[in-house]
Amino acid sequence: MSIVKKPGAIANWYLPGIFAGMWFTLVTMIRNIFNQDKMITKNYPEDKYEYSPRFKGNHVLTVKKDGSLRCTACMLCATACPADCIKIKASEHENPAVEKYPISYEIDILRCVYCGYCEEACPVDAVRMGPEWQTPGLAGTNFSYDIQHLAYRAQLKGGVLSRVDDEERHKAGI
């Protein structure tokens, strides 16, 4: 509970307050001009914050060593998703060792609540919450991310490698 204080008579006379404020602004401005690296604010978008690697930003679909999608279209992420924002269509892969893969994987990022359940549900480290958080777009369709965007967007530089490797799993007898 906050206590409401009655403003005193001096406070009612507001000009000193204004000057004090402007003085503070002036001092800070001058300090910032000569001391730019200690500045708290950033020059967005030229300057960006470094986020912790555990930051849960926009989704990334990981890839295998050969660059194909790691995702097996098990739909556990879609099942776990509380916002119902993941839509997957599965199909039979021509390689019997892969068997099932997604022909479409869409995340409606406007519905997403960034809870990270999809990442947790994934049995093969195929979907991760990435470091990016900027989601600008000009039209509604820009917010429906497809495989091309989720796995191979320019920022990912050819894709993020999944930690789960089929060969190693086979060797381990799984």
Add this chain to the structure above:
Amino acid sequence: MPKCKINGQEVEVEAGTTIIEAFKKLDSEIAHYCYHPGLSVAGVCRLCMVEIEGNPRLQIACNTVVQDGMVINNNSEKVKETVKWGLDFHLINHPLDCPICDQAGECELQIQYMKFGQYDPEMAEPKVKKNKVVDLGSKIVLDSERCILCSRCVRFTEEVSKTNELGIFNRGDRSEIGTFDGKPLENDYAVNTVDICPVGALTSKDFRFRQRVWYLKNKETVCPGCSTGCNVKSYYNEEGLFRVKPRQNDEVNGYWMCDKGRDTYKFVNKENRLLEPKVGQSGQWDSQEVDGVMSVMSTKIDDAVKSAGSDKVALVLTGQYTSEEYASMLSYFVGHLKSKNVYHWVNNPESFDEFDGLLLRGDRNPNTKGLLNGLDQHGITAPWSDLETKLNAGDIEVLLVAGPEDPSVFPTLTEKVSLFSKAKNLFWMSAAKTEAADSATTKTWQIPLKTYAEKEGTFVNHKGIEQKIQPMVNIVDCAQTLSEVASALSGQKVDHLGSLVKDRKTNHFINHHGGGL
């Protein structure tokens, strides 16, 4: 009749009943894989172990007949421990495939592990590798690693379909299910093996990877594929139907259904449906509103009756609709129009009485018997040739045809449409979008009808057994039932079952968005 005590509960069973059947009778839980009531006893999964008082060894419930006074339990520590290990033995070489396995969600291994297992696995050695994604034919894919060798499928091909395609090759933990090269699993009942497979070893190519089963709802209905009227469960979501599985009814189909019946979900789905009423002929068609078409139909019939008598109006019915629909349509015709110009369109007269000895009948309509009953009641006996004569003579002003719901069972559709085109005005009512109907050469109105998945009603099978169907999901919003058509024509408001209602509001919001998860 012997009495026994199962887990403290007394139960009386028929002589010769096995313990597992007694458990089922009591709805008592018992772990099992290889036992299937429709097949012989194999006794190989060794999970249905029970303790019988006075017997130091645990016995399998599926091969032990209940004797009077037996005291049986499957909840002692000894049994539980055995079942747990039994599950462990099943799972040590079972791959961790669940994410890509179609059976996940309805897999007996998952279900029974959660019920009876829940141990920490001890296996540290590599699993046995076997063949995966083995093509068994045009309908089924096998994954040998997932197979737990319960032999249900092998027994099915041996005992039920009697086609002997499947066998278990090799021995020990190298055993694998398979077919002989050049003799694939191709019989009319093959997909039943997928249903009885307790794990994801056999998967249906048709359903493979199309949906995770937990996204699907199901309802009990009756297969419209033939006059046997197999009891089935249809699996659907808001997009439509995905598959059909049999459910047990000893009087009708036992535990099985044929593969042709499994395809009956396809014609329900949007891509095969007539989506809106249209008018036109010879490939030139314009969209219409339902109400508009109904009033045109009503006017045309009234005009024809007024000018030339009710003989100029005829109705053609197929055995694809519910008894309720026949009743309202016939009472409109006979009661309202005073016409007995109703004809039964037999889709395949040559093979109509065929029977494959198991389930599939040549009469590929679900309700021929219902239609015949309806015609009988109204004393309608006009043979098909009458209609042909009248059409050829140009005597028919308005022809109403309740056409096929499933056009694939109407081999002579095109010829029939060209025959119907001899009427001056043709009202073609059908759920299906067909090229044949689009090729009609007279002025034709096409009116979309509801399929069996969208309406309530009764089918009467070849034996005369009445069976109910129930609506699942609306695929085509503007589709009508024949009852609705009849009421619109007679100016009465009736519900889809034919009973009178005062005022009916349609709520399009529900129609568009209903049926979601």
Add this chain to the structure above:
Amino acid sequence: MAFSQETIEFIKKECQRYETRRSAILPCLYRAQKEDPNNQVTPEAVAEMATLMELPEVQINEVLHFYTMYNKKPVGKLHVQVCTNISCSMNGGREMAEHLCKEFNVNYEEVSSDGRYTISRVECLGSCDTAPMMQVNDKYHENLTKEEAVKLLKDM
């Protein structure tokens, strides 16, 4: 490859010999194996047997794959089966098998390059008192040493 006339006669006769036609599967498979140039039973042979015996192919194939004495892969002229079960391995059966493989430069279950030898390790052949021993085609050779076994095979 089609069966010879004698084999066809044999199969037909065997089908009459037992109470059920199915019983004839085992002897007929032996016959088919004997007739094959590679001493194996091929799927074609199974298919032909199935037609001759009027039985489903899968029943014959099940039997073929269940029993170890039917070869599913080509086998050399001399099928050397070395017992490596308990009594024989106590007396050097495994070493003998190993030695034969090295001597004839062939892996287990494979045909040597000259097409003469196939060496396999098998379970107890019921000749434990004379361990180590091996069976070459139909005949037992007992109380062997590595060297004797090599010499014996080379002389055959």
Add this chain to the structure above:
Amino acid sequence: MEIKLLSEHYDKPEFQGLDGYKKLGGYEPLKKAFQMQPKAIIEMVKESGLRGRGGAGFPTGVKWGFLPDNGEPRYLLCNADEGEPGTFKDRLMMERAPHQLIEGMIISAFAVGSHKGYIYIRGEYNEPTAILQKAIAEAYDAGLLGKNILGSGFDFDLDVYQGAGAYICGEETGMISSLEGKKGQPKLKPPFPAVQGYLGKPTIVNNVETLAAVKYIIRDGADGYRKHGTEKSAGTKLFSVSGNVMKPGTYEVPLGYKLMDLINIECGGLKPGRKLKAVIPGGSSAPVLTAAECADATMDYENLAQKGTMLGSGAVIIIDDTNCMVDMLKVILHFYHHESCGQCTPCREGTGWLHKIVSSIYSGTGRLQDIDLIQQVADHMAGKTICALSDAAAMPAVSFVQKFRSEFEFYVREGRSKVKGAVDAQV
């Protein structure tokens, strides 16, 4: 001391042929049997205390008594699918004295009222098969088989059927399946073969030695046979001794004979400088005995059962101190893994699992808890399946691990065998 009933004339080559066999008293008991009532023969066999010589040791007369009286045709099957590692007694009999088996079978068939018999012989036994076939042809020619045998009015047909390499066909219902031309997978019991066996008809399955012994029971009478052996284990038994002894071979001794005498007197003892480590007294499926347990063991059903093992098929495998028990168990489990028919899950998966665990210990990657795991897995395999193969795999596994645990632990810790270490230390 050896007492030779069945093996009396093994050393005489003429015993193989019909003439020689007849000269040495052959087919006389058959004539005697035809003078008796079939029921009386069954009673006599019951009285003699003859127990199945194939492994399970079930009283033969009692088994015959299980046949239902329903007028269906009955089959008499001779189990010559001698697959148990360490067993070779039946092969010897079929090679040296085929007529002895044929005569035993005719008498038994007469007793149980069967008119068709099969000798199911394992596929590898080509030589014995040929000898048997020749002997059967001789017997047919002499009117000893076929219609109206020796004018008795009794018909009996006998045929030889060769298996094709499956240990499991030694199990009676597995054998019946195989004879029906199927995979040799054991059938569910009940119904037992005596009620529904070969082709669903009442069937009696007996071991070669059991059937041959019937002849001697008829010849000597129940009491004459009983005077050999002990009260509960009557008669003589052929023992196949193999492993690390000077003179391995088949020896016929009365039941109740001392195991150490069998090793030291009949078999000429161990090789010089070696010490007895363990004995498997009844084929590879019998639990192992340590040297200490062997000291007072006698070869009969009861004494061995007391010691937690069994007489089985009478295959005595002698293991001396140069053998590593981990290795021995690996060999045994490989066998059961290879031979499991794959029907019942606990056996199909369990035999493979056990073999994998022991192999991983053998290759040095084992863990200490694996030793307990072997016992647990084996415990849960035993008694849970259609036939006894899973028990046969579980029993040696449990006994090896229990009785030679220190060797297994040493192997896991050091990644090498204790035996070689011990030998090295001595040098």
